[in-house]
Structures are given as structure tokens and as C-alpha cells.
Amino acid sequence: EAEVAQSPRYKITEKSQAVAFWCDPISGHATLYWYRQILGQGPELLVQFQDESVVDDSQLPKDRFSAERLKGVDSTLKIQPAELGDSAMYLCASSLTKNSPLHFGNGTRLTVT
């Protein structure tokens, strides 16, 4: 079964540094999501793409976070500068359409020191 690929699996960075995460969704999935999950909590939506367009980034801290999906396929989420409070699991998910079940990658565990 096709999977959503994410890299890196783990990332440790110092505060004020830049960090980037990559996601390759399941082929043909038009909708792509980035979620942040703090330990013990549910995933919080950061940004949602429909093809290459952002359809919801209302919860994305735009002063330090950016996301792109240039060709409507893979996506990159960037944080610059990282802060201690950014330590969390960053999950990417894709779906065939915006009303379809989500398929998640295994996430990137970020630790900011």
C-alpha cells in the first residue's frame, strides 16, 4: 500500500536556527496537510493545500513558519528561527479529495534545545 513519506524522522536543532521538513504524499492525492502534535495532545492543523494552493493557513505562525507545495506534489515546511516551544511531532497527511480519509506519514520529531 502506498505511503506518505516524511523526512527527516528526527531533528534536533538549537533555538534560533532554521529547520525544514519534507513530505511526499501518496501519488494522485490533491490535498496535503501539515499538522503539529505536542506530546499528549491531538494534531493541530497548520496548513492545508489543494494542489499547489494554500486553502487554510489560519493556524500557521507566519512570522516564523512557511510552507510550500510548488508543483502540487511534495511539500516543505520551514521554521526560521526555531523556538523552544516548537518542539513537537510534525505530521504530514494527504487525501484524494478534501473530504476523503487522511493518510499520514510517520512524522518528524523536532527537538529544539
Add this chain to the structure above:
Amino acid sequence: SQQGEEDPQALSIQEGENATMNCSYKTSINNLQWYRQNSGRGLVHLILIRSNEREKHSGRLRVTLDTSKKSSSLLITASRAADTASYFCATDRGMDMRFGAGTRLTVKP
């Protein structure tokens, strides 16, 4: 912000027992979905129930939806140790998918 709230936050049962988790939400939805997450992994979709459905089954899973009370429940029958995980409800409002805080289920062998 999160849309759903699961109850209880944590549940511990013996293998073979049934587990029931509840989810309440705030706004109208198109559908409600349940996901499972093993520790340190991504979420896995379990079942989807549409707003015009009241009950749905999939294997040992039974989901109910009461749109008048804005609530849903997930029942896992004859639980196994391998069912130990966190379970999340997610509400599809048509423009995005929002998750609750989850129920941590522990099934003791």
C-alpha cells in the same frame, strides 16, 4: 484550535473486554472520522461516518453519531493487547479536518 473532545482521556481494560470512547464537537459537520495512533507513529484511519448516518460497523469497531447532541462514540469489542494506542476523532467541516485531544487506551493481557 481543536474541534472535538474525547472522553475519557485515558482508559485501561483487560483483554477481551469492550472499550467505549466518546467524542463531542461544536459545529456542524459533513462527516466524522476515527483514527488510531501507536506511540511515535502517524495516525491511521479507522472508520468514517457521514452526517446522515447514525451507526456504522467495521470488524470489531462500531461507531455511532448523534448530530442533535453533536457527539459520537467508538466501541471496540473483544479488545486485544494490540489495540493499545491513542484514538482520535476528527471532524470534517467541509473546509478542513480538526482533531480532538484523544483517548489513550491500554489493553492489559
